[in-house]
Amino acid sequence: MKKLLLSAIFLLSSSLFASNYPADYCAQVARFQSDAHVLFGTVSSGCMTTKYLIGYKNGGIFGSKDSIDAVITLHCTNFGNYSIQDTQVYRIEREWNGTGLLSIPIDFRYSSCRNGLAVTSVEIAFAVKGQWDSRYGQNYKFDLQNRDDNVRQYKSSNYSYHDSVSSDIWDFVVDLMRE
Known part of the structure; x- marks a missing residue:
């Protein structure tokens, strides 16, 4: 009986580690830039689709x-000859800690930027009732290809097996936002 129990435990534990996924596969990683x-x-x-977050600090004219x-204008490419732009509008609201305005997690899966793009x-x-904050028509630009220059990164110590942002990332x- 002991041998049977030990072999069952061994089989179960070996199957858990045989997936070749790293131990932190479901740890969320946040990468942020500020402009x-x-x-x-x-x-x-x-373990989740990529979520995008937008923050607008109190120091801005709409703070x-x-x-x-x-x-938001997305620039998407298949790293070949095909590229598209997709513009979407999202409402962002006051963040409850008082640091500014913050979006809910945005999923661009349903935009024109999908299917391998x-x-x-x-x-x-940003707009409020006909007034704009667009850096005098130049917009706030974020390059997602060369993110090492001014990117702030945080890796969650909590493993999240659902498709929402974990509390330590928030x-x-x-x-x-406080900086």
């Missing part, structure tokens, strides 16, 4: 508003 008072980043892991519209860069402008984002 003036705008924060943009991704949250991803092996005192309760909500603003973020006009990678988001290579993002441009963001704490990291709020700390970035």
